[in-house]
Every structure is written in C-alpha cells, then in structure tokens.
Amino acid sequence: MSDALDDILSQIPKKYFTRPKKLLKRLKLAYTVGVPPLLVVPMTDLLNESAGHSFHIGTPDPEMRRIASWIFTTVADDHPCLLAIITALWARSGREDLKLVGLLLANLGGVESAVNPWDIFYELIVGRQSLALEVVLEIAEEMARGGNVVPEDEELWNWAKCGKITHQCAVLVLTLRRDGELPKDLINAAPEGGELFERIRTRLLTR
Secondary structure, eight states: OOOHHHHHHHTSOGGGGGOHHHHHHHHHHHHTTTOOHHHHHHHHHHHHHHHOOSOOOOOOHHHHHHHHHHHHHHHTTOHHHHHHHHHHHHHHOOHHHHHHHHHHHHHHTTSTTOOOHHHHHHHHHTTOSOOOHHHHHHHHHHHHHTTOOOOOHHHHHHHHTTOHHHHHHHHHHHTTOOSSOOOHHHHHHSOOOOHHHHHHHHHHHTO
C-alpha cells in the first residue's frame, strides 16, 4: 500500500534527475510529509534565523532516509548525476537538504567509480564563509556510520591549510576517530570557535 511520501516521489519524472532545480522543488514538497505545519512553523522560523538555513521543515529521520534510498534506487550508479544533486542540495542549504547531503555522501562510497566521499565533502565546505557546527557533525557522523574511513592526518592537514572553516571542520571530523593518536598540533592550531567548538577541542586534547 502506498503512502503520501510514496505518492509524491512516484510522481517525480526521472528526467528531473538531470535538472536539479526541478528535482529540488519536488523534494521540498516531499519533506513536508508527516510534518504538522502549525506545530512546526514557530520552531523552524527560529532555527532558520539562528543557523542560517534557507528553510527548516522538521522532516522526521525515517522519511529523510526513505527519500535518500529512493534517490539511490532511481539514479543507480550514475555518479555524475548524484554529485550534481548533492551540489544543488548544498547550495540551496535548507536544513533537510543538508541532512540529505549527509545521507547521500554516506552511501556514495558504494557507487561504482565514485570518488572518495570525504573529498566531495571537502569541496563543499571549502568555499563556505560560515557553517553550522551541528551540520558538519551530522554529515560526518553519517559518513562514518556508512563505513567511510575517517581521513588520515595528512589529508586533514590539507583541509586545515585552506582556511578557518576547513581547519575547524578537520577538528570536528577527528571526533569520529576511535583508534590511534590524535594530531594534537592540528587541534591546537585551529582558529578559535564558539563555545561548543572549544569544548570539543578541549575534549580531543585530553584524550
């Protein structure tokens, strides 16, 4: 038996996968499934203002994972198409868009001929002037959960050399490393961040 989300996704023409703007318009409609509008609006207005997202609908996690699974099922192993979708989602920067970026990157390593998902993530963050810490952590955690090995020190140093945001992101990625010694010099050298970032830095330095 189909449900509201299935109905919306099934009506999206496959040709829209080569037209990311049209696809994203339909995806925003899919995000609304199961979300009570009157209860969500005040929360999303506040979150938009504080985190810089273009929108925050409040889509439940199971629905987001179903949308990601549907995209993979539809696109199959068309890596350039997936990359175009990820890039468009990142550019629009809705809260659900960024959640979906994490889900897609997490599973991209299984796509034939795909590049390293961490390299794609780096390319996404390198041009940003600001980025919500929770977004970086959520995406990185999804990628690690998906079996993508946390980058080695050398790669993270390359991130660090490209600016404040990428350096701080490198530190956040290190929170996912479970074994081995952490590069304390990289952590110490990171530009000053907000209260939560500094707590994370302190915790890493005492490990």
